[in-house]
Amino acid sequence: MTIKAQTNSVVTGTGGSGQAIDRRSMVSGLVLVCGDSPVATSIAGMTVEGTEWRFETTDDLCRNSDGIDQTISMAPTNRLIVALCRGEHSKSEFLSRSRKAGIETFGTQIVEIPAATDSDANKAASVTTVRGAIARSEAFGSADAGNIKTAFSGAGGKISRRALFTIPPIEYRSVPTINRSACIAGSGCTQCEKSCPHSAIKNVAGTVQVDTSACKSCGLCVAACPQRAVEFPSFSPVEIESQVEAVLSESDGSSKNIAFACSKSENMPIDDWQIVPVACAAMVPAAALLSTVSAGARSVGILRCVEECSQQSSREISGRIDYAKNVLERAGVNSNRIVNLAPSILGTENRSPAVSEPPGVGSHSVEIFGRTAASNSVLALNEMSPNGIEAFTHAYSPIGVPVVSSTACTMCGTCSAVCPSGALTQTTSENVVELTLDAAKCIACSECVESCPESANGAIELDLRTDISALTVGPVRINSDQAIACANCNTQFTSQLTLNRLEVLLGEDYSHDLYGTLCPECRTLA
Amino acid sequence: MSDNTASMADLAALRQMSYSLMSAVFFGDLRETADLISDTASEVLAVSDWAADMSFYPDLAEFLRAFGELDSESYSEVESQYQRLFGPTPSSASSSVPLNETSYLVPGAEETGWVLASVERHYSSAGIESTPASGNVPDHIAVELEFIAFLCGREAEAWAGDDFKEARRMQDRQRRFLDQHLSKWIPIFVREVTGREDTGPFELAAKAVQVQVIHDLDFLRSLQPLMRSAV
Numbered sequence: 001m002t003i004k005a006q007t008n009s010v011v012t013g014t015g016g017s018g019q020a021i022d023r024r025s026m027v028s029g030l031v032l033v034c035g036d037s038p039v040a041t042s043i044a045g046m047t048v049e050g051t052e053w054r055f056e057t058t059d060d061l062c063r064n065s066d067g068i069d070q071t072i073s074m075a076p077t078n079r080l081i082v083a084l085c086r087g088e089h090s091k092s093e094f095l096s097r098s099r100k101a102g103i104e105t106f107g108t109q110i111v112e113i114p115a116a117t118d119s120d121a122n123k124a125a126s127v128t129t130v131r132g133a134i135a136r137s138e139a140f141g142s143a144d145a146g147n148i149k150t151a152f153s154g155a156g157g158k159i160s161r162r163a164l165f166t167i168p169p170i171e172y173r174s175v176p177t178i179n180r181s182a183c184i185a186g187s188g189c190t191q192c193e194k195s196c197p198h199s200a201i202k203n204v205a206g207t208v209q210v211d212t213s214a215c216k217s218c219g220l221c222v223a224a225c226p227q228r229a230v231e232f233p234s235f236s237p238v239e240i241e242s243q244v245e246a247v248l249s250e251s252d253g254s255s256k257n258i259a260f261a262c263s264k265s266e267n268m269p270i271d272d273w274q275i276v277p278v279a280c281a282a283m284v285p286a287a288a289l290l291s292t293v294s295a296g297a298r299s300v301g302i303l304r305c306v307e308e309c310s311q312q313s314s315r316e317i318s319g320r321i322d323y324a325k326n327v328l329e330r331a332g333v334n335s336n337r338i339v340n341l342a343p344s345i346l347g348t349e350n351r352s353p354a355v356s357e358p359p360g361v362g363s364h365s366v367e368i369f370g371r372t373a374a375s376n377s378v379l380a381l382n383e384m385s386p387n388g389i390e391a392f393t394h395a396y397s398p399i400g401v402p403v404v405s406s407t408a409c410t411m412c413g414t415c416s417a418v419c420p421s422g423a424l425t426q427t428t429s430e431n432v433v434e435l436t437l438d439a440a441k442c443i444a445c446s447e448c449v450e451s452c453p454e455s456a457n458g459a460i461e462l463d464l465r466t467d468i469s470a471l472t473v474g475p476v477r478i479n480s481d482q483a484i485a486c487a488n489c490n491t492q493f494t495s496q497l498t499l500n501r502l503e504v505l506l507g508e509d510y511s512h513d514l515y516g517t518l519c520p521e522c523r524t525l526a
Numbered sequence: 527m528s529d530n531t532a533s534m535a536d537l538a539a540l541r542q543m544s545y546s547l548m549s550a551v552f553f554g555d556l557r558e559t560a561d562l563i564s565d566t567a568s569e570v571l572a573v574s575d576w577a578a579d580m581s582f583y584p585d586l587a588e589f590l591r592a593f594g595e596l597d598s599e600s601y602s603e604v605e606s607q608y609q610r611l612f613g614p615t616p617s618s619a620s621s622s623v624p625l626n627e628t629s630y631l632v633p634g635a636e637e638t639g640w641v642l643a644s645v646e647r648h649y650s651s652a653g654i655e656s657t658p659a660s661g662n663v664p665d666h667i668a669v670e671l672e673f674i675a676f677l678c679g680r681e682a683e684a685w686a687g688d689d690f691k692e693a694r695r696m697q698d699r700q701r702r703f704l705d706q707h708l709s710k711w712i713p714i715f716v717r718e719v720t721g722r723e724d725t726g727p728f729e730l731a732a733k734a735v736q737v738q739v740i741h742d743l744d745f746l747r748s749l750q751p752l753m754r755s756a757v
């Protein structure tokens with residue numbers, strides 16, 4: 001078969017200034033600053049240690065994105081930070097421009113700096129903002145083709161055929177892919193699937209599949225994954241954590257207020273908030289609030305957008321905030337440090353709360369995502385509190401304690417097999433089966449309860465309890481039984497309790513010779 | 527909002543060229559496609575003002591630059607790289623990377639014959655006749671890529687001729703073929719190539735194919751509702 005190669009081109013150049021970037025000789029990144037901002041000179045005077053970042057100031061940059069290709073071509077890179085005067089620019093125009101100049105998709109961050117006031121505090125805070133953006137940029141790996149989804153702006157309404165002869169304005173959104181070496185879908189984990197409000201991600205026979213056409217790029221799956229296996233470039237765990245750490249580590253003479261803000265928000269909170277963009281406010285777990293406070297923030301807020309952070313997720317968000325406030329209160333920390341910011345509507349002020357300065361902390365490292373994030377942040381706050389955190393239960397607790405009834409549990413091993421976090425494990429040795437709980441690993445997902453064949457008899461329940469002693473005691477044996485070995489191959493294949501239960505269930509049909517002597521494999525061979 | 531002045535016709539033509547060049551590279555007749563590649567490479571790079579707004583552009587540009595830079599001397603080296611990677615191998619050497627779709631079928635999931643028949647159906651329903659004489663199997667990467675290039679060319683003509691319906695039909699054909707065939711096996715193929723040593727510019731070419739295929743499928747899917755409801 002041959003198909004004639006058609007290379008007679010009808011492509012016509014627009015005489016463009018677009019640059020083809022030679023990726024071999026690049027600087028780490030470039031920061032473009034609007035020279036009209038009173039803080040521009042402070043930012044341009046920054047030094048970055050270890051990596052090569054260049055700073056360029058351009059007058060009237062906010063209203064004139066044309067020149068940025070030129071600047072980028074002088075110092076090729078694929079990481080860009082554009083610092084623009086608050087409220088005086090078109091974000092999508094700069095994103096499109098920077099792609100045209102060769103910056104890779106998601107390689108550009110736009111940060112807002114003050115347009116008018118010129119206080120020293122403002123200058124220092126803006127340097128901190130850029131420092132955070134640089135850290136986030138350096139933590140950004142690179143987006144695979146599978147992580148990039150095309151969206152057409154204005155795709156909501158009807159469009160005319162005539163208009164479609166021109167390519168509609170494009171916006172790229174991040175969609176998840178799975179790091180297969182970290183994912184434990186093979187052992188039954190479905191946390192991402194359960195979290196997705198759009199049924200876009202599924203565990204299909206032990207492999208997670210993402211339906212990118214159904215995905216709405218909310219990042220809820222990222223927050224749900226105990227393994228940090230969901231890759232979501234531009235809003236990945238490591239990018240978000242790196243930014244928060246960098247902001248908290250910068251000693252600019254002021255205390256830090258961190259706002260996790262939906263990137264679709266029209267209006268970012270002003271005043272003294274440092275903005276950490278997230279794909280949706282619902283992707284911010286309680287650990288983000290607790291960890292940020294324990295790492296030295298004065299206050300932490302969550303900002304929802306009006307359109308997309310839906311009603312359902314706003315209840316979820318309020319629940320998490322309430323939980324986090326409960327932890328703070330019990331730790332003796334003013335719970336007003338955590339704020340549910342008013343959804344971003346133009347003109348909403350969202351000032352940071354009037355709370356005292358935070359105590360000095362040793363480490364600014366934060367852990368927001370993954371199975372140990374919640375327990376570690378609770379433990380860190382416990383360390384800081386004068387009397388320790390008293391145990392309490394809460395409907396939105398991200399950690400829990402599975403409670404097993406030694407009379408109803410048959411030691412069948414189902415719960416430990418499905419537990420995605422490794423909190424429950426079952427081992428067999430020396431004729432003994434043991435079920436062990438390490439509560440510090442529990443993510444309160446209740447997979448164990450849902451999978452337990454004896455749950456109707458109360459064999460296992462999940463106590464949504466935050467309990468320091470359970471978190472610190474280490475692995476504890478919560479049930480044990482005699483192991484039964486196969487008469488043929490000697491594999492220990494079941495427990496005495498399971499056989500007892502089988503006998504009750506089967507009554508007269510129970511046969512010890514059949515169920516209690518040979519393992520299932522040898523049984524089929526026999 | 528981005529100021530995107532490019533027409534759908536330009537985009538279809540750019541994609542046509544991209545697929546044609548990738549196809550030429552994987553046909554393996556590198557010397558003959560040499561001039562073609564270096565000529566067209568500069569042409570594609572020259573339209574970069576609007577094209578660079580597309581997420582596939584950086585990989586396409588890098589692939590073109592790699593081949594555009596080759597001179598007559600380096601061609602023989604690249605040719606032997608091609609042979610080592612994709613050519614028939616002596617029994618002693620490690621096996622080469624297959625260039626056809628049916629080599630990448632999941633065992634037991636699909637039948638080779640069924641896949642070949644499906645590929646052929648796509649070709650014939652687009653009005654292309656099989657000419658087995660050329661020695662190329664229908665599921666060869668170069669043939670599949672050239673098929674998409676052909677559809678892109680028809681789409682570009684339709685736009686240029688003010689024929690909205692025909693343009694939409696050509697997009698539908700591309701979307702279905704990308705969905706059912708190229709997007710299914712190209713990622714595995716690319717993993718195979720990247721896993722080898724001394725891949726020369728072929729790793730960039732393979733990567734560019736993958737990025738183009740995934741981008742286009744996604745782009746056409748996102749565009750479909752707009753095309754369908756346009757008034």
Ligand code: SF4
Binds near residue numbers: 198214215222
């Ligand atoms: S990003 Fe949101 S919509 Fe997409 S798969 Fe994850 S949870 Fe679902």
Ligand code: SF4
Binds near residue numbers: 184192193229230420
């Ligand atoms: S939640 Fe994470 S580990 Fe679990 S199946 Fe999904 S991607 Fe895999």
Ligand SMILES: [Zn+2]
Binds near residue numbers: 035036063084
């Ligand atoms: Zn400005």
Ligand SMILES: [Zn+2]
Binds near residue numbers: 262281307
């Ligand atoms: Zn939102």
Ligand SMILES: [Zn+2]
Binds near residue numbers: 488
């Ligand atoms: Zn046995």
